[in-house]
Amino acid sequence: MSDQDVLRPAPKGLGAAATAFGMEHVDAVFALLRAVWPIPRFGKTALVTRYDDVREAFLSDDAFAVPYAAKLDVIMGGQPFFLGMGDTPQYRLDTAAMRQVVRREDVTPRLTSAFASRAEALVAQADGRIEVVADLSRRVTFEVLCDYFGVTDPPGQDLKVITTRLFEFQFADPGNDPALRREVDAMAPLLRNHIDGLMAARRHGGVEIDDVLGRALKRGAAGEPGFSDDQIHSALIGFLVGGVPQPPMVAPQALEQLLRRPAALASAQAAARADDDASLAGHVFEALRFDPLAPALMRTTVKDHQIAAGTARATVIKAGTTLLVSFRSAMMDPRRIPSPKVFNPRRLPHEYLHFGYALHTCFGIHINQAVLPLMLKPLLQRQGLRRAPGAEGRLTKRGAFADRLWVEYEA
Numbered sequence: 001m002s003d004q005d006v007l008r009p010a011p012k013g014l015g016a017a018a019t020a021f022g023m024e025h026v027d028a029v030f031a032l033l034r035a036v037w038p039i040p041r042f043g044k045t046a047l048v049t050r051y052d053d054v055r056e057a058f059l060s061d062d063a064f065a066v067p068y069a070a071k072l073d074v075i076m077g078g079q080p081f082f083l084g085m086g087d088t089p090q091y092r093l094d095t096a097a098m099r100q101v102v103r104r105e106d107v108t109p110r111l112t113s114a115f116a117s118r119a120e121a122l123v124a125q126a127d128g129r130i131e132v133v134a135d136l137s138r139r140v141t142f143e144v145l146c147d148y149f150g151v152t153d154p155p156g157q158d159l160k161v162i163t164t165r166l167f168e169f170q171f172a173d174p175g176n177d178p179a180l181r182r183e184v185d186a187m188a189p190l191l192r193n194h195i196d197g198l199m200a201a202r203r204h205g206g207v208e209i210d211d212v213l214g215r216a217l218k219r220g221a222a223g224e225p226g227f228s229d230d231q232i233h234s235a236l237i238g239f240l241v242g243g244v245p246q247p248p249m250v251a252p253q254a255l256e257q258l259l260r261r262p263a264a265l266a267s268a269q270a271a272a273r274a275d276d277d278a279s280l281a282g283h284v285f286e287a288l289r290f291d292p293l294a295p296a297l298m299r300t301t302v303k304d305h306q307i308a309a310g311t312a313r314a315t316v317i318k319a320g321t322t323l324l325v326s327f328r329s330a331m332m333d334p335r336r337i338p339s340p341k342v343f344n345p346r347r348l349p350h351e352y353l354h355f356g357y358a359l360h361t362c363f364g365i366h367i368n369q370a371v372l373p374l375m376l377k378p379l380l381q382r383q384g385l386r387r388a389p390g391a392e393g394r395l396t397k398r399g400a401f402a403d404r405l406w407v408e409y410e411a
């Protein structure tokens with residue numbers, strides 16, 4: 001399989017055209033809803049659009065539960081992973097265990113220097129013209145993070161394809177496409193067997209490697225809770241499927257937004273050239289606010305809950321309702337985000353919800369905050385960064401995924 005096969009063929013037909021049209025205008029629709037109908041309900045589905053209500057929905061995890069467990073079961077073969085859990089003792093134990101082996105102190109310099117040097121090498125080799133999604137962001141992310149987790153490609157297979165398909169099934173398949181399910185039914189057991197094989201090989205190889213798998217096996221051998229074989233196995237698959245496909249979605253989206261704004265691009269380039277990584281990150285995450293990971297995250301209402309109690313918009317969301325929590329809309333809400341249409345690389349941290357909020361806040365948030373800007377930094381440092389001529393110089397998407405963006409620069 002080539003990198004071309006990582007994403008499934010672009011959806012076609014009237015439905016796909018309507019979705020693409022809707023996404024083009026989604027910010028205008030959200031703005032209208034925030035003003036006149038901030039908590040719309042259609043049958044068994046409801047949507048929260050204002051910043052305060054989005055935060056309330058994420059905080060109210062006793063009423064609005066993550067809907068991920070059923071599909072995670074398909075991927076994991078029934079072994080629970082904390083992304084699918086409520087706030088239970090098991091959730092607390094599993095996340096605390098995994099924080100012992102995915103450590104804050106790994107971010108700098110271990111991961112930052114690996115991301116920075118791989119990205120720089122690829123930009124240098126590409127000689128003045130590069131495709132930002134597959135040839136830069138996806139390559140760097142998979143190479144560095146898979147090495148950090150301690151997971152290789154299954155023999156004759158490509159982890160990029162497997163994890164991206166499983167990610168699509170888990171997070172971007174609301175219609176439950178049967179063709180995707182057939183692929184998942186083949187790929188998920190293959191990935192599980194491969195991880196089992198890696199764990200067995202490490203155990204019998206006798207070599208201690210300081211990566212996430214090596215650390216977890218060591219703690220498991222010492223009998224520490226949270227590190228049974230099943231827990232290590234499902235955490236690794238969860239990180240691979242839930243985490244690694246995303247940086248290649250959002251890094252190109254941020255660059256596309258910078259390319260649309262010459263003054264913001266020039267200012268991001270100045271930060272990159274001055275090695276001011278904090279300012280560079282400010283530019284990248286602000287750019288991403290204009291095209292974040294998704295329009296909303298989904299929750300299942302498990303008990304009646306009144307959102308925005310005591311206000312004119314107070315609305316009871318009934319048990320059984322699917323709640324769409326629009327973090328995209330929240331990040332454009334002028335009630336909390338000053339001048340939201342203005343590009344401002346010096347916003348406050350709470351104005352961003354790129355990585356979710358409250359209980360299920362992204363487990364990889366510290367990694368992402370540090371490494372995403374570094375993937376784009378070598379491009380922004382080059383002179384003459386511009387879109388490639390024609391259509392290939394504008395970011396295209398396939399379904400939920402960034403697909404292609406060619407840029408040129410002085411080699």
Ligand code: HEM
Pocket residue numbers: 066082083084095238239242243244246247250293297298354355356357359360361362363364365367368372
């Ligand atoms: C830049 C890329 C990424 C973005 C934008 C992102 C975004 C998110 C978001 C929005 C959530 C919350 C989901 C929800 O509440 O429904 C989440 C959760 C999660 N993310 Fe990320 N993520 C990224 C990369 C990663 C990476 C690299 C990892 C690898 C460690 C990772 C691991 C996780 C895990 C394990 C959860 C579940 C946390 C929990 O249930 O407590 N993510 N991510």
